[in-house]
Amino acid sequence: MRWVGKFIISVVSCILLVAVAGCANDKTNLEDATVPLALGLDVKDKKLHYYISAPVFSKDIQKKSREGGGVAEGLRQSRNHQDAQFPGSLAGRNFQVIIVGKQLLQYKDWFKVLDVMFRDPRNTITDRIIAFDGPMEDIFNFQAKDQPPLPLFIKAIVDSGSRSSATVKTTAQELHRQLYDRAMTPSISEIKIENNKIMLKGTTLLSRKGEYRTSLTYQETSLLHILKNEAKPGVSLTFPVDDLQQSLPFNIDNVSFSLGDISVKTKSSHENGRFQFNIKVKSIVSITEKFLEFELLGNSEEMANKLSKEMKKSMEALIKKCQNYNIDPFGYGFYARAYQYPLYKEAQADWGKELSRAHFDVEVDLRIGATGAVE
Amino acid sequence: MKSLRPVTMLQFILIISSFQISVAFLSIPRELARHAGTDGWMVIFLGWGLATVSSVVIVKLMKHSPDSSILELIQRYTGVWAAKVAAFIFMIYYLLLAYDGYMIASLVIKLWLLPSTYIYILVLLLLIPTFQIAQHGFQAIGRHSEIVTMLSIWIPFIYISTLSNAHWLYLLPILKEGWLPILSSVKFMIYPMLGIGLVLFLYPQLVNKEKALPAMIISNTLTCIVYLGITLICYVYFSPDEIGEYNDPVISIMKSVEFQFIERVEVVFIAFYLFVFSCIWIPSMYLVSRCSASLVGKGQERYHLAVWCIVIEISFILYRPSVIESTQMNYALNYIGFMMEFALPVGILLYVAIRKKMGGGQRT
Numbered sequence: 001m002r003w004v005g006k007f008i009i010s011v012v013s014c015i016l017l018v019a020v021a022g023c024a025n026d027k028t029n030l031e032d033a034t035v036p037l038a039l040g041l042d043v044k045d046k047k048l049h050y051y052i053s054a055p056v057f058s059k060d061i062q063k064k065s066r067e068g069g070g071v072a073e074g075l076r077q078s079r080n081h082q083d084a085q086f087p088g089s090l091a092g093r094n095f096q097v098i099i100v101g102k103q104l105l106q107y108k109d110w111f112k113v114l115d116v117m118f119r120d121p122r123n124t125i126t127d128r129i130i131a132f133d134g135p136m137e138d139i140f141n142f143q144a145k146d147q148p149p150l151p152l153f154i155k156a157i158v159d160s161g162s163r164s165s166a167t168v169k170t171t172a173q174e175l176h177r178q179l180y181d182r183a184m185t186p187s188i189s190e191i192k193i194e195n196n197k198i199m200l201k202g203t204t205l206l207s208r209k210g211e212y213r214t215s216l217t218y219q220e221t222s223l224l225h226i227l228k229n230e231a232k233p234g235v236s237l238t239f240p241v242d243d244l245q246q247s248l249p250f251n252i253d254n255v256s257f258s259l260g261d262i263s264v265k266t267k268s269s270h271e272n273g274r275f276q277f278n279i280k281v282k283s284i285v286s287i288t289e290k291f292l293e294f295e296l297l298g299n300s301e302e303m304a305n306k307l308s309k310e311m312k313k314s315m316e317a318l319i320k321k322c323q324n325y326n327i328d329p330f331g332y333g334f335y336a337r338a339y340q341y342p343l344y345k346e347a348q349a350d351w352g353k354e355l356s357r358a359h360f361d362v363e364v365d366l367r368i369g370a371t372g373a374v375e
Numbered sequence: 376m377k378s379l380r381p382v383t384m385l386q387f388i389l390i391i392s393s394f395q396i397s398v399a400f401l402s403i404p405r406e407l408a409r410h411a412g413t414d415g416w417m418v419i420f421l422g423w424g425l426a427t428v429s430s431v432v433i434v435k436l437m438k439h440s441p442d443s444s445i446l447e448l449i450q451r452y453t454g455v456w457a458a459k460v461a462a463f464i465f466m467i468y469y470l471l472l473a474y475d476g477y478m479i480a481s482l483v484i485k486l487w488l489l490p491s492t493y494i495y496i497l498v499l500l501l502l503i504p505t506f507q508i509a510q511h512g513f514q515a516i517g518r519h520s521e522i523v524t525m526l527s528i529w530i531p532f533i534y535i536s537t538l539s540n541a542h543w544l545y546l547l548p549i550l551k552e553g554w555l556p557i558l559s560s561v562k563f564m565i566y567p568m569l570g571i572g573l574v575l576f577l578y579p580q581l582v583n584k585e586k587a588l589p590a591m592i593i594s595n596t597l598t599c600i601v602y603l604g605i606t607l608i609c610y611v612y613f614s615p616d617e618i619g620e621y622n623d624p625v626i627s628i629m630k631s632v633e634f635q636f637i638e639r640v641e642v643v644f645i646a647f648y649l650f651v652f653s654c655i656w657i658p659s660m661y662l663v664s665r666c667s668a669s670l671v672g673k674g675q676e677r678y679h680l681a682v683w684c685i686v687i688e689i690s691f692i693l694y695r696p697s698v699i700e701s702t703q704m705n706y707a708l709n710y711i712g713f714m715m716e717f718a719l720p721v722g723i724l725l726y727v728a729i730r731k732k733m734g735g736g737q738r739t
Contacts, residue, residue: 017500094638121487121626121641126633173631174540180617331542338547 034086035094037151039127040069041113042101042136047071048113050078051099051140053150054086065149067140076116095127096151097158098172100188102133105204105212111179117172125173128158131190131204131212138193147198154198158189161200165225165235166218168203179210182348183333187224190215205322205329208352213325216318223311223318226281227330229264239310241303242292255307256289260369268335270343275358277332281311286370300368312364319360326352379442382580384590386517390577391570391594393520393654396601398479399567400651401625402705403602404609408618411560414550416606418557422564423599429717430571430591436724437578437587439731445575446669449723452730459670466666468715470683472569473659475704477501477687478696480652486698487626487645495691502684504653509661510677513580516658523650530647531601533640534608537628541611565709565717567602568595570655572716576662622698660684 040051051069068085072078083089104110117123132139140150147153162169167189170178178186185208192201203216203224216224219238225231238256260283267278285307287296296303322329333351336344347354382390407415440448446465450458481497489497508519550557574591581587609624612631621627629641637643664680671679 013503017503121630122490124639125627125630126638171631173627177614177617180620181614182616183614334542334544338544341548341551 028089032088034066034088036086037094037096037149038099038140038154039075039095039097040099040101040132040136040140041104041110043103043107048073048104049136050075050082051136052082052085053140055149063143069140074116075113076120094124096155097128097130099130099132099136099139099154099191101136102131102212105131105206105210108209108211111175111210114172118176125176126171128155129170129172129175129188130154130158131188133190133192133201139191139198142193142198144197150198154191157191157198157200161189161218163232165222165231166202167200167221168224179206179208181331181333182208183328183337183344183351184331185213185327185329185352186210187216187329205325205327207325207327208350213327214321219314220318223315224329226259226262226264227279227315227318229262229266231259231262233260233262235259235262236288237311238289239307239314241306241310252291254289254291255287255303257285257287257307257366257368259283259285259366266332266335268332268339270336270340271359275332275336275340275343275354276361277335277358278361278363279315280363280365281315282365284367284369287368287372296368296371300371304366304368308364308366311366312362315362315364316360319362323356323358326356328352328355332358379580380512380514381582382513382517382577383582384586386514386521387577387581387587388590388594388597389520389524390513390517390654390658391573391591392597392601393523393651394570394573394658395568395594395598397651397653397655398476399569400601400605401479401483401623403567404606404618404624405621406563406705407560407606408610408615408624410563411556412551413546413610413615414552414557415560416546416603416610418560418564419599419602419606421557421561422568422602423595425561425564425717426568426571426595426598427592429720430574430588430595432724433571433574433720434578434588434591436720436727437574439727440579441584442579444579444665445723446666448727452727462666462670464715466663466670468711469659469662469666471708471711473656473663474687474690475701475708476652476655476659477691478701478704480649480656481691482696482698482701483623483626483645484649487623488642494695495688498691499688501649501653501656502688505657505660506680506684509657509664510680512661512676513577513658516661519657520654523654526647526650530644531604533629533632533644534605537608537612537632540631541608542614543611545611545613545615546607562709562713565713566705568598569708569712569716570598571595572720573658573662575720576665 034054036052036054038053042049042051048071049069050072051067053065053067056064056066066086068082070078070081070085072081098114100110117125142150148156158167158169161167168187170186170188175186175188178184186206188204188206190201190204191198193199201215202218203221205213205216207213222231222235222237225235236256236258238254240253241255242253262281262283265280269276269278290296294303319330328351332355333344333348337348404415407418411418436448437445440451446458446462449461477498480501481494484497485492485494508515571591574587578584578587605625609618609628612628613621613624618624626641626645629644630639632640634640660680660683663683664676667679667683668674668676
C-alpha cells in the first residue's frame with residue numbers, strides 16, 4: 001500500500017504546484033483582452049499619431065470593429081492611452097498589418113518607433129508593413145459592406161499581391177533586415193484608396209534611413225522581383241511590341257506573357273573606379289494575351305526578340321530610376337560585398353551613392369515555349 | 376559496493392551531446408557573430424578539434440581506472456585528501472554549470488513566455504523533475520537523453536523551413552577580415568563544448584569501453600553538426616550588419632516562421648526546449664550530489680541531491696540574476712570550463728603517467 005501514499009502525495013503536490021504557477025500575473029482571460037489587428041502610424045502637425053483597429057466579438061453589434069487612436073510619443077509610452085479607449089487590456093498584441101503614413105515616411109529613422117515590437121518578445125514581428133498615401137483616418141474609418149474586417153482585408157491583398165509579384169511582402173522582421181543591411185535599401189507595399197475602394201498600389205522604395213523615395217507600379221515591382229532573383233514562376237508581364245494606331249478601347253499592340261522558370265545571373269566587377277554589374281535574365285515564356293495579327297508559329301523568334309528588347313529596356317529604366325534616387329532595393333550590394341569586399345568596404349557607408357555611379361549591363365533572353373490554345 | 380548500472384553506447388553519446396548542446400545552442404550564433412563576423416562558423420571546426428584532443432586525453436586517463444570514477448582514481452594515486460579536494464572542485468564546477476543552466480532557462484522563459492512570473496517559481500518547477508530523474512543515476516539520465524532527442528527531432532525541420540528566405544551571399548566573402556578574428560574567437564567555443572568532462576564519471580558505467588573514444592568523437596561531431604547548422608541558418612537569414620542586434624537570434628528566427636495552423640512557433644519551441652535545457656542540469660545535479668556524498672563520505676546520494684536542490688531554490692529566492700550577469704557568467708565559464716575539462720585531464724594524465732613510470736603507483 002506504499003504507492004497509495006506516494007500517489008496521494010504527488011497529486012497534492014501537483015495541485016499545489018499548479019496553484020503556485022497558475023496564480024502568477026501572466027494570465028489574461030480572453031474576455032479581458034482586446035486584440036488589435038491593425039496599427040496605423042502617421043504624423044500630423046509634427047506629432048506622431050497612432051490608429052488602432054480591434055475586432056469586436058458580439059452578435060448584436062452591427063459594426064464589427066472598434067477604432068482608436070491619438071497622439072503618442074512612443075507606442076509603449078501611450079499604452080495607458082490605448083487601454084483607455086478599449087474594454088480590457090491591449091496586452092498580447094497581434095497586429096496583422098502596420099500601416100505607415102506618407103507623412104511619417106518623410107522622417108529619417110522613423111522605424112525606431114517600432115522598437116517595442118522587437119524588444120518585447122510577446123509582440124509578433126510578422127506583421128506586414130504597408131505605406132499609405134493619404135489621411136490615415138480615411139483608412140481606419142473605412143467601412144464597406146462587402147469587405148471583411150479591414151486588417152484581414154489589407155493583409156490578404158498584400159499577400160496575394162506579393163504572390164503574383166505585384167508588390168513585395170515586407171514584414172517587420174524583413175524591414176528590420178533591409179534597413180540594417182548597409183548593402184541594400186528597403187522596399188514595402190503600398191496601398192491607396194481610389195473610388196471609395198482600398199486597393200493595392202504597388203511598392204514604395206525607401207532610403208537607407210527609411211525615408212520615402214519613390215513608388216513602383218505593379219509591373220515595375222515584378223521586374224524588381226526578377227532582378228532580385230526572388231520571382232516565382234508565373235510572373236506576368238505586358239509590353240507593347242509595335243507602335244500601332246490605337247483605334248480600340250484597349251491597347252492593341254500589347255502582348256502579355258507569363259514567365260516560367262527564370263534564371264537570373266548577376267556578376268559584379270569593378271572597373272575604372274566604379275562597380276559594374278552584368279545581369280543575364282533567361283526564361284521560357286508563354287504568351288497569354290495578344291491582340292495583334294502576328295504569325296507566332298513561324299516568327300516566334302522575332303516575337304521573342306521584341307519582347308526581350310522591351311523587357312531589357314524597362315529593366316534598365318527601373319535601374320536608372322533607382323540610381324537617380326541613390327537607392328538599391330535590388331541588393332546589388334550583396335554581390336559587391338561578396339566578391340569585391342575591400343572596394344565595397346570603402347563604399348559601404350553610402351552604398352546608394354556608390355551604386356548610382358555603377359554601370360549596368362542587362363541582357364534578356366526570352367524564348368517562347370507556348371502560345372496558348374489558339375493561334 | 377553497489378553494482379554499477381550500465382549505460383549503452385547510444386545513451387553515452389546522447390548524454391554528452393545533449394549536455395553540450397542544451398544551453399549553448401541559443402547563444403552560439405550570437406557569440407560567434409559578435410566576435411568573428413560572418414566567418415564565425417569556421418570557429419566551430421576549431422572547437423571540434425579542441426574537444427577531440429581533450430576526448431583522447433580523457434579516454435587515455437580513464438583507461439587507468441576502468442571500474443571507478445576519476446575521484447577513486449585520484450584517491451588511488453595521490454591519497455584521500457587529494458580526492459576530497461578534487462571532489463570539492465568538481466562539485467563546485469558542476470554546481471556552477473547547473474546554476475548557469477537554471478539561470479539561462481528561467482531567464483529565457485521569463486523573457487519570452489512568462490514575463491511576470493517569479494524566477495524562483497520557474498526554478499522550483501524545474502527542480503522537481505531534476506530530482507526525480509537525477510536520483511536514479513546515469514542510466515536514468517541516459518534514457519532521459521534518448522527521450523529528449525526523440526522529442527526534439529522536429530526542431531531542425533522548422534529551422535530548415537526558414538531557408539526559403541535565405542540569402543546565401545551573406546556568407547561570402549570567406550575570411551573577410553583574415554584569420555585573426557577566427558583564431559581569437561576559439562575561446563568562445565569552450566563553453567559550447569563543455570560536457571566531455573562527464574566521461575570522467577560516466578566511463579565506468581559504459582558497456583563497451585573499447586568504443587569510448589569513437590563514441591566521444593561521434594558525440595562531438597553530432598554537437599558540431601548541430602552548431603554548424605544553426606549558425607549557418609542564422610547567418611544566411613539575418614544580415615551580417617544586424618545579427619549582433621539580436622540577443623537570441625535562434626529564437627528570433629523562429630518568430631518569423633508562419634504556418635497555416637500555428638502563428639507563433641517560438642512559444643511552442645521554448646516550452647519544448649525546456650526538455651533540452653534539462654539535459655545540462657540533470658547530469659550536473661547528479662554529479663554534484665555524487666561529489667558531495669563522496670566529500671562527506673556518508674549518506675545516500677539522493678539525500679545530498681535533495682539538499683542541493685533546496686540550496687539552488689533558496690539561492691534563486693535570495694538572488695535574482697539578470698540577463699547581463701548570465702552573459703558574464705558564460706564568459707567566465709569559458710575559462711573555468713577550459714581549466715576543468717581541457718587542462719585538468721591533461722594534468723592528471725601526466726601525473727598518473729609519471730607515477731606509473733616511477734614505480735607502478737601505490738595501490739590502496
